[in-house]
Amino acid sequence: MNTYPVRPALESESTQIKGLINLVGINPTGLDWKRFIVVVNEKGQVIACGQIKPHGEDIRELASIAVNPEYRGQGLARVVIEMLLHENPRPLYLMCVSHNGPMYEKFGFQVIADKAMPRYFARIKKLFKLSDVFRRSGQELLVMKLE
Ligand SMILES: CC(C)(COP(=O)(O)OP(=O)(O)OC[C@H]1O[C@@H](n2cnc3c(N)ncnc32)[C@H](O)[C@@H]1OP(=O)(O)O)[C@@H](O)C(=O)NCCC(=O)NCCS
Structure with missing residues (x-):
């Protein structure tokens, strides 16, 4: 259903990721852009994101799953989660x-x-x-x- 690109975040998108996390009101700590997968719209705006946060050696957390309210219900969380699950043990x-x-x-x-x-x-x-x-x-x- 999703037609937008889904890919690892760029450093230049760090502020937008933090903005999206604040917008949806979830944990605003530990938002290192290097760990993020993003979905961007035709204007290059980050409309969905997620990451895997490490907590020590063997503990990894699927975290920061967020979709801009205007883009919900279109499978964007699904594509972000699927990519993160595909790429992590x-x-x-x-x-x-x-x-x-x-x-x-x-x-x-x-x-x-x-x-x-x-x-x-x-x-x-x-x-x-x-x-x-x-x-x-x-x-x-x-x-x-x-x-
Ligand atoms: C939760 C959130 C990420 C869902 O984003 P979304 O893009 O609307 O989700 P999707 O359209 O990709 O839905 C993926 C699947 O989960 C289901 N789903 C989505 N939200 C759900 C909910 N609250 N309860 C049950 N199922 C849900 C969808 O029906 C869909 O199922 P399908 O693929 O089998 O049809 C979004 O509402 C959001 O950003 N909420 C605020 C932040 C938040 O709570 N994040 C989670 C932190 S733990």
Whole structure:
């Protein structure tokens, strides 16, 4: 369905990537452009992105999956995720709020229990549980794994 180019990001797109992440309101830390895959429109604007973030040697996180609201529902997240999955070894982890869990299940990710989480994710989950904002949102933070 997608007809826009999907490719590794350029250094010149670093600011646009940060802008898109801020626009969609997800984790604004660890946004090194070198790790990103982007989709660009005919004007060269970054309309979708995603990355694999390393946390130590064997822990890799599918992260920063974002699509500009004007371009959603056209398979752009799918092409970004598929390219990242194609280019990276397993296992892969991710964190998401519960309403996005079903999307990642489509790619084979499964929710993992606290006991099975690498320490990095367990720590974030604990902080998330303590946060008032999220408690009020009614959403749970899921940690998912693709074997
Ligand atoms: C979540 C988001 C990335 C989806 O982008 P999108 O381009 O609309 O997604 P796609 O059109 O590529 O959808 C891919 C597949 O997931 C499904 N999907 C998308 N969002 C979904 C959701 N919330 N729940 C269940 N399935 C979902 C689609 O139906 C599609 O399925 P199909 O390919 O089998 O038909 C986008 O809404 C977004 O940027 N949200 C804000 C940022 C965010 O929450 N990012 C995720 C951080 S964990």
